[in-house]
Amino acid sequence: MAKKNSYPLIIDSALTLIAEYGLEKTSLSMIAKKSGISKPAIYHYFSSKEVLLDHLFELLFKDYRFEQYFPMDTYTKDNFSRLLTDNGLQLLQEYEENPEALKIINHFIGYSGQNRAYDEKIKLILTEFLDGFQRLLLLGQRLGVIKKGDITAKAQILGLVLDNISSYLLMGIEVESTAVWSQAVSYVMEDD
Amino acid sequence: MAKKNSYPLIIDSALTLIAEYGLEKTSLSMIAKKSGISKPAIYHYFSSKEVLLDHLFELLFKDYRFEQYFPMDTYTKDNFSRLLTDNGLQLLQEYEENPEALKIINHFIGYSGQNRAYDEKIKLILTEFLDGFQRLLLLGQRLGVIKKGDITAKAQILGLVLDNISSYLLMGIEVESTAVWSQAVSYVMEDD
Amino acid sequence: MAKKNSYPLIIDSALTLIAEYGLEKTSLSMIAKKSGISKPAIYHYFSSKEVLLDHLFELLFKDYRFEQYFPMDTYTKDNFSRLLTDNGLQLLQEYEENPEALKIINHFIGYSGQNRAYDEKIKLILTEFLDGFQRLLLLGQRLGVIKKGDITAKAQILGLVLDNISSYLLMGIEVESTAVWSQAVSYVMEDD
Amino acid sequence: MAKKNSYPLIIDSALTLIAEYGLEKTSLSMIAKKSGISKPAIYHYFSSKEVLLDHLFELLFKDYRFEQYFPMDTYTKDNFSRLLTDNGLQLLQEYEENPEALKIINHFIGYSGQNRAYDEKIKLILTEFLDGFQRLLLLGQRLGVIKKGDITAKAQILGLVLDNISSYLLMGIEVESTAVWSQAVSYVMEDD
DNA sequence: TATGAATGAGTGTTCATTCAT
DNA sequence: GATGAATGAACACTCATTCAT
Numbered sequence A, B, C, D: 001m002a003k004k005n006s007y008p009l010i011i012d013s014a015l016t017l018i019a020e021y022g023l024e025k026t027s028l029s030m031i032a033k034k035s036g037i038s039k040p041a042i043y044h045y046f047s048s049k050e051v052l053l054d055h056l057f058e059l060l061f062k063d064y065r066f067e068q069y070f071p072m073d074t075y076t077k078d079n080f081s082r083l084l085t086d087n088g089l090q091l092l093q094e095y096e097e098n099p100e101a102l103k104i105i106n107h108f109i110g111y112s113g114q115n116r117a118y119d120e121k122i123k124l125i126l127t128e129f130l131d132g133f134q135r136l137l138l139l140g141q142r143l144g145v146i147k148k149g150d151i152t153a154k155a156q157i158l159g160l161v162l163d164n165i166s167s168y169l170l171m172g173i174e175v176e177s178t179a180v181w182s183q184a185v186s187y188v189m190e191d192d
Numbered sequence E: 001t002a003t004g005a006a007t008g009a010g011t012g013t014t015c016a017t018t019c020a021t
Numbered sequence F: 001g002a003t004g005a006a007t008g009a010a011c012a013c014t015c016a017t018t019c020a021t
Helices: A006-021 A028-035 A039-045 A049-061 A080-097 A099-112 A116-143 A151-171 A177-188 B006-021 B028-035 B039-045 B049-061 B080-097 B099-112 B116-143 B151-171 B177-188 C006-025 C028-035 C039-045 C049-061 C080-097 C099-112 C116-143 C151-171 C177-188 D006-021 D028-035 D039-045 D049-061 D080-097 D099-112 D116-143 D151-171 D177-188
Strands: none
Touching: A006 A028, A006 A039, A006 A049, A006 A099, A028 A039, A049 A099, A049 A116, A080 A099, A080 A116, A080 A151, A080 A177, A099 A116, A099 A151, A099 B099, A116 A151, A116 B151, A151 A177, A151 B116, A151 B151, A151 B177, A177 B151, B006 B028, B006 B039, B006 B049, B006 B099, B028 B039, B049 B099, B049 B116, B080 B099, B080 B116, B080 B151, B080 B177, B099 B116, B099 B151, B116 B151, B151 B177, C006 C028, C006 C039, C006 C049, C006 C099, C028 C039, C049 C099, C049 C116, C080 C099, C080 C116, C080 C151, C080 C177, C099 C116, C099 C151, C099 D099, C116 C151, C116 D151, C151 C177, C151 D116, C151 D151, C151 D177, C177 D151, D006 D028, D006 D039, D006 D049, D006 D099, D028 D039, D049 D099, D049 D116, D080 D099, D080 D116, D080 D151, D080 D177, D099 D116, D099 D151, D116 D151, D151 D177
C-alpha cells in the first residue's frame, strides 16, 4: 500500500513501540504489524534490528548537545544568571512536553549497559555536558559573576542535578524542578 | 550432584548473569547452565522467572534505606557537617567496592519502566531518600547549622546529586565524587 | 500431617480434579497439591499415573453391570413393564444425582480411544448391557409380554437409548428422559 | 522444501495425528515432524494451537446439519418411510466409510467437556438433529403416515438411536445398525 | 521495492518420574 | 510411609533472519 512512506513509518512505529515496551521487548514483528510494512521490507531499509536501533539512537541524540541548550556566546555579565536558569528550565520543559522521547532515551541508556557502542556514546554526551558547564562557569568567573572555588565540582553538580531531575520526572517522582534548578544556579553565582 | 547448595547457587548465578546481560537477556537456561542446576530444579525454588527476579529485587533493595546510611539520631550541632559528608562518601564507596551490585540495581531500574511493581518500589526508595534529606536538613536548621532558605530544594539537590554520582560512576564517567559531594554539603551548611 | 488417610485422600482428590480437568490435564502435581500429599507418597501407593488411573477406572465401573440395575429374577409377567421402566429411570436418576461421576466416566470413555485397555473394558460393559436387554426381552417373550419380531434390534434400541440419554444429560442437552424411556419401553411391550 | 502445499499438509497431518492420539496428545512438534513443516511455519498459518483446532472443528462440523441428511422437502406420503430409513442408513454408511473422521469428531466431543466453545457448538448440532426429527415427524403426522402419540419423545428416540449407533460403531461394538435403524423407523410409522 | 512463506534457535514452563533421607 | 530436591523430555510459542518471487 504505502509506497514512498515506508521509511518514516518504520521509524515512527519503532519509536512508539520502544517507548512503551523497551528495546528488547519490541520485536520486528511488532514493528511490521504496527507500521503495516512487511518484515523483509524493513530489512530492505535496515539490514538488522541492531542497525535499526543504531539509527534511532543517532536520531535521538543527534541534537542533544550542550551548546544547543546553553549557547555560550549569548552569555554576558548581566544576563548570566537569568540565562543559565532559563536555559536549564527550557531543557527540562522540553522533556516534560515530550515524555515519550525521554522514555525512549531512557531505554537506550538502560540498554547501554549491554552495548558498548551506546555506552561510549552516552558517556560522551554526558561528559560533554559536564565539560560544557565547566567552560560556562569559567566564562562566568572571567565575567566576575561566578564564585571562586572548585569550579569543576560546581559544574559537575549542575550537570548531575539537571540530568537527574529529568530522570526523576520520568519516573514520576515529584521534584520541584524549577526551584531545585534555580537554587542550584544561585549556588554557583556570586552573591549580588 | 549439588545437594544443599542449590538455592544460593541459583541466586549467585542469576546475579552474575544479570549483571552482565541484564534482566531480559538472562534466561533460565543460562542460569541453569551456569549454576549446574536443571531448569525444573530452579522452578522448585522459584515458581517463575518473575518470582525469581522479585526475590533478587527484594534482596538488593532490602537495606537500601536513608536511615541505614544517614542515621539521624547520631547527628549533633558539632558533627553535622562531617557526618553528612562522611555518610554520603560511605555510600558512594560501597558502590565503588561492589560495582556488580550497582550494575544489577541499574538493570532493575531500567526494567522498572516496564514493570509497575518495580517502578513503584524504586520510586518509594528514591522518594524516601529525598524526604530523609529534608528531615535531616530541618534538624540541622533547628541545631542552627543549616542555612535558612528553601529547605526542600536543597534536600532534593543533595538527593539528586548523590544518586546521580553513583549512576555516573557506574557508567564509567569520571566525576570527582568526593569533591562534588563535599561541595554539595558545604553549600547547604551555614558558613562558619 | 495425614497419616492413615492418604490413600482415600488421593483417590478423592484425583476424582474431583479429573471431573473438572479431564484425565490428561490432571497432573500428579495437581493431585499432590489438592490432597496435601507429596508426590513420592502418591507413588508409594500407585507406581505410576497410569496405575492410578487404572485403579480409578476399576472403582468407577466395578458395579456398572446390567444385573445391578435390571435384576432379571425379579421380573414377572405382571410387573415386567413397570419394572423395566422403573429400573431404567432409576439408572438415569443415579446419574442425575451424581453428575460428577458421569463426568469422570465420560472422560475415561473419551480417553479410551487412545488406550486399548480401557477401550476393551468399556466395550465389554456396553456389550453386556446390550446382551442383558436381549436376555430380558427373551424372558419377556417367554412370559408373553413382549412383542414378536426382531428381539436383537429392539434390545439394542433400548441399550442405545438408555446409554445416550445419559450422554445428552451430561452435555446439558434437554431430553425428556422419562417420557423417552417410557416410550421406548412401551414400544417393545405387547399391547395390553 | 514444500512450497505451496504447506497449508493442506498441516491440516492433513493434524487430522491424522488427532485421529490417532487425540487433541491434547497431538503436539505442534508432532504435526511439524509429520508434515515436514517447521513449527514457526505452522504458526504462520495458525496463530496458535487453539486456532488450528478451531479451524479443524469448523471443517469437520460445517456440513453436519439435519437438512443435509434428511431433506424435508423431498418427503411425501408415499416415500416417507423409505426415505427416513434410507437417509439414516446413508448417514451411518458415511461414517463407516470414513472412520477416521468419526474418530476425530469423537475426540472433539470428548474435549468439549473442557472447552466451552466446542461444548456449545456440539450441543447446538445435536439439538438441531433432535428438532429436525421432531419437525419431520410433525410433517409425517400431517401426511397421515406417523402414529399419533408423544411426537417429541419419538423424535428424540430417533435422534438418540442414530447418534449412538455411530458411537458404538466407532468403539467397535457390534450393533446391527441397519436392522436397528429400520426398527426404530417402523416404530414411529403408522402401521400399514 | 516489496512480500508470503519459511526456519533454527531459543523462550518460559510443565510433565511424570526418581533419588537420598 | 513420607518427603524435599532433582531431572530429561516435552510443551506452546516467539525471535531475528532469509529465501524465492
